[in-house]
Amino acid sequence: MEIKFPKWFEELNLVNLLEEFRTIYEKRPIKNNNGGMLSTHMFYVWVTAKTLKPKLIVDSGTYKGQSAWLLKEACPNSKIISFDPQKKFREISCEGIFYESCDFSQYDWSGITNDSLVLFDDHQNAYNRLQQCKWFGFKNIIFEDNYPITQGDCYSIKKIISCSGFRSEFLQENSKFRNYIKKIFNSFYKKFTKLPSQMEQFQEIAVKPNKQDKFFLENNLDIYFEFPPIYKAPTTRWGDPWDEENYPTLNPLIEEISDEEVNSSNDFYKNECKSYTWICFARIKNS
Numbered sequence: 001m002e003i004k005f006p007k008w009f010e011e012l013n014l015v016n017l018l019e020e021f022r023t024i025y026e027k028r029p030i031k032n033n034n035g036g037m038l039s040t041h042m043f044y045v046w047v048t049a050k051t052l053k054p055k056l057i058v059d060s061g062t063y064k065g066q067s068a069w070l071l072k073e074a075c076p077n078s079k080i081i082s083f084d085p086q087k088k089f090r091e092i093s094c095e096g097i098f099y100e101s102c103d104f105s106q107y108d109w110s111g112i113t114n115d116s117l118v119l120f121d122d123h124q125n126a127y128n129r130l131q132q133c134k135w136f137g138f139k140n141i142i143f144e145d146n147y148p149i150t151q152g153d154c155y156s157i158k159k160i161i162s163c164s165g166f167r168s169e170f171l172q173e174n175s176k177f178r179n180y181i182k183k184i185f186n187s188f189y190k191k192f193t194k195l196p197s198q199m200e201q202f203q204e205i206a207v208k209p210n211k212q213d214k215f216f217l218e219n220n221l222d223i224y225f226e227f228p229p230i231y232k233a234p235t236t237r238w239g240d241p242w243d244e245e246n247y248p249t250l251n252p253l254i255e256e257i258s259d260e261e262v263n264s265s266n267d268f269y270k271n272e273c274k275s276y277t278w279i280c281f282a283r284i285k286n287s
């Protein structure tokens with residue numbers, strides 16, 4: 001699929017913005033956000049929100065509350081709605097943010113405007129999320145969990161583009177075995193997460209390798225691009241080398257940096273750059 005950068009992104013001076021972002025990042029309310037976004041992705045979420053200035057921003061995957069805080073920081077005048085079925089994870093509540101525990105797809109989105117922005121950081125099936133966005137009228141979308149074919153716990157845009165499917169080995173087993181595994185998985189999931197049964201439909205599912213999902217993606221998106229890593233650690237987050245077959249990746253924003261700067265940046269360059277998972281922006285075409 002052809003990668004197209006939108007005009008607004010090409011016009012940005014990312015290196016200058018990165019300096020501005022570092023002061024914002026210093027004041028983040030949650031200092032340890034492991035399991036959530038770290039600087040390498042937060043930067044691009046902040047840049048996108050600040051540039052597009054949408055009236056409405058959706059944050060799907062509240063977790064401790066950091067991403068919703070960041071969106072408010074970028075766009076103080078926007079309405080922000082943050083979704084997570086797991087209310088117990090949230091550590092902060094910010095004024096002007098609406099926290100919801102239903103799924104994005106269960107909310108009443110009547111009357112939304114074309115400029116609205118959605119951030120999906122909820123590890124759900126990206127293909128389903130795109131269908132839901134198209135149905136509700138959302139055009140501008142960031143997918144945080146954009147895992148490459150060999151990695152990750154959800155069907156990502158990168159997997160759709162590679163036609164790889166997702167965990168398709170489950171589909172090759174006979175259905176009796178599959179149903180048994182599913183039953184065990186569901187009972188553990190319910191026991192530990194205590195989610196209401198209506199959430200079952202949002203759990204991860206296996207997808208056969210296929211070309212049609214890519215076809216629909218190409219037909220329905222007019223922009224798709226992956227934000228480059230801020231700085232490339234020597235290996236990917238899984239400790240593998242950055243080979244082009246498994247991990248096709250743009251050149252990083254910062255290519256030359258002294259060891260001294262890396263070490264003095266606390267975690268910004270040293271550790272957090274390893275959390276990069278090809279965060280991307282997609283825009284749904286006007287129909």
Ligand SMILES: C[S@@+](CC[C@H](N)C(=O)[O-])C[C@H]1O[C@@H](n2cnc3c(N)ncnc32)[C@H](O)[C@@H]1O
Pocket residue numbers: 033035036037038060061062063064065066067068083084085086089102103104121122123124202
């Ligand atoms: C990676 S964390 C989100 C991190 C957060 N955006 C941040 O940067 O701080 C993923 C979250 O998605 C939540 N989640 C799981 N299913 C979800 C759903 N259907 N809708 C919204 N959130 C969901 C999980 O409970 C978890 O808190």
